[in-house]
Amino acid sequence: MLDRAPTPPLTGITVLEIGAFMAAPFATMQLADLGATVLKIELPGSGDPVRATGPFVEGHSSPFARLNRNKRSVALDLKSDAGREAVLRLAASADVLVENLRPGAMRKLRLDYDSVRAIAPRLVYASASGWGQDGPLAALPGLDIMAQARGGLMSITGTPDGEPTKIGVPICDLVCALYVALAVTAALRERDRTGQGQYVDVSLYEAGVSFAVWEAGKYFATGEVGRPMGSAHQSTAPYQAVRTVDGHVTLGAVTPKTWEGLCEVLGLGALRADPRYADAFTRHAHRGALIAEIEDVTRGWTSADLVRALDEAGVPCAPIADYAEVFTDDHLHRRGYFWDAPHPVLGPVRQLGSPMRFSRTPAVRDAAGPLLGEGTTDALRAVGYSDSEIHQLAAQGTAALGDAPPDPSGTSEREDPA
Known part of the structure; x- marks a missing residue:
C-alpha cells in the first residue's frame, strides 16, 4: 500500500453533495479520494436510497459502504426552512456543491445556483441530470438505461440481430460522474485565477454520446450508421473474442x-x-x-x-474474466489496488482502489461509507451553530445526529434523482 500523503491534491476543498444513487455520489467519491472534505447531505431517517439497497451486512448496505467512502454524512431536511438555512450556511463556507436531483428540484427547495450564488459567489455548483438542465427533454426522468438507449449505446451493443442489450455497468451514470469531477477540478483551477465560481451542467445523455468516437467518424464521413458487432472492433480486424476449446480469448492483431x-x-x-x-x-x-x-x-x-x-x-490478448477472478486477481493485488476501509459496524470493508496513481500525493484511503448523520454535529459547529441549536434541530426532526439507524424501508421524500 502506498504511504498516506499528508496533503492529498484537494486538501482544503470542501464539497457539499446533495445526491442519491449514482451520479453525484460517484463524482464526489472521486473528489473525496483526492482529499476533498465531502459532506453528504442526506434526509434524516432514510438518507440516500442506496442505504436501502442490498446486499446487506449487519443491516448496512454493502454498495453504500463502498460508493460513499471517505465522506461525512450530514442529515438535514432540506424541505424545512431551518434545514435550508443550515445548507446555505454550509455552502457559504464550502468550495463546491454537487447535486443530481431532477432539474427544477433544487429551485423548489430554493437551493438552486442563483439562490446559493447570492451568498457564495466563489462556489462551484455542479448539476448532474439525465438530459441536461434545458432543452425539450430536460423535465423527463432520466435513468442510465434511458441514456444508453437514447444516446445510441444500446444500438451498437450486443450481437447482430440480438435483443437490445445495455452495457453491463451503468456507464452513463458513471461517466457523467467522472465528467462532473473533471469539470469541478477545472472550475476550481479557473477560480484560482478569477476568484469567481461558476455553474456546471453535465448530463447522462451527453456523457453517453461522447463515447461515439468511431461511430461519429463513420457517420460524419460516410453516413454509415453503426450496428451491433458483438465483441468486434468497428473498423479493424482481428480485434475481438475468438472461441477456444473451453471458452473465449480476446485478441487484437x-x-x-x-x-x-x-x-x-x-x-x-x-x-x-x-x-x-x-x-x-x-x-x-x-x-x-x-x-x-x-x-x-x-x-x-x-x-x-x-x-x-x-x-x-x-x-495483445486476454482471457475473459468474471468478477470472482477480477476481485482475486494477482496483478491487482500486487499493485495494492484493493484496500480495506474501516467501518464502525462492519469492520474492514474491501474497497475498489482509485485508478489515479500519484507519485507524491496518493489517493486517500480513509473510511467506508458513513453512518447516517454521523457528521452532522461537527459540520454545523464549523459554521457557527451552538450545541443547543444543533440539538434543537434534531428535536424538531430537521437534523439527525447519527445516533439512530436509517429507516430500513428506504422511503424518502427527497425529489427523484436524475
Whole structure:
C-alpha cells in the first residue's frame, strides 16, 4: 500500500453533495479520494436510497459502504426552512456543491445556483441530470438505461440481430460522474485565477454520446450508421473474442507485427499473403471469413494455452474474466489496488482502489461509507451553530445526529434523482 500523503491534491476543498444513487455520489467519491472534505447531505431517517439497497451486512448496505467512502454524512431536511438555512450556511463556507436531483428540484427547495450564488459567489455548483438542465427533454426522468438507449449505446451493443442489450455497468451514470469531477477540478483551477465560481451542467445523455468516437467518424464521413458487432472492433480486424476449446480469448492483431505474430502462433502463415488480409482495415471488410479461419485453429486450444502463446509472441490478448477472478486477481493485488476501509459496524470493508496513481500525493484511503448523520454535529459547529441549536434541530426532526439507524424501508421524500 502506498504511504498516506499528508496533503492529498484537494486538501482544503470542501464539497457539499446533495445526491442519491449514482451520479453525484460517484463524482464526489472521486473528489473525496483526492482529499476533498465531502459532506453528504442526506434526509434524516432514510438518507440516500442506496442505504436501502442490498446486499446487506449487519443491516448496512454493502454498495453504500463502498460508493460513499471517505465522506461525512450530514442529515438535514432540506424541505424545512431551518434545514435550508443550515445548507446555505454550509455552502457559504464550502468550495463546491454537487447535486443530481431532477432539474427544477433544487429551485423548489430554493437551493438552486442563483439562490446559493447570492451568498457564495466563489462556489462551484455542479448539476448532474439525465438530459441536461434545458432543452425539450430536460423535465423527463432520466435513468442510465434511458441514456444508453437514447444516446445510441444500446444500438451498437450486443450481437447482430440480438435483443437490445445495455452495457453491463451503468456507464452513463458513471461517466457523467467522472465528467462532473473533471469539470469541478477545472472550475476550481479557473477560480484560482478569477476568484469567481461558476455553474456546471453535465448530463447522462451527453456523457453517453461522447463515447461515439468511431461511430461519429463513420457517420460524419460516410453516413454509415453503426450496428451491433458483438465483441468486434468497428473498423479493424482481428480485434475481438475468438472461441477456444473451453471458452473465449480476446485478441487484437491489427499492426503488421502483431498480425504476423498471430499467424505464426496459429500456423496460419498463408494468410499473410492473402490480399483480403493485407492490412487491418481490409481484414475488417472480410472479417467473417477471417474469423472463421482463425477459429478453426483456436477451437483446438485451451484459453490458458492460447493466452500463454500469444503473450510470448507479443500479440495483445486476454482471457475473459468474471468478477470472482477480477476481485482475486494477482496483478491487482500486487499493485495494492484493493484496500480495506474501516467501518464502525462492519469492520474492514474491501474497497475498489482509485485508478489515479500519484507519485507524491496518493489517493486517500480513509473510511467506508458513513453512518447516517454521523457528521452532522461537527459540520454545523464549523459554521457557527451552538450545541443547543444543533440539538434543537434534531428535536424538531430537521437534523439527525447519527445516533439512530436509517429507516430500513428506504422511503424518502427527497425529489427523484436524475
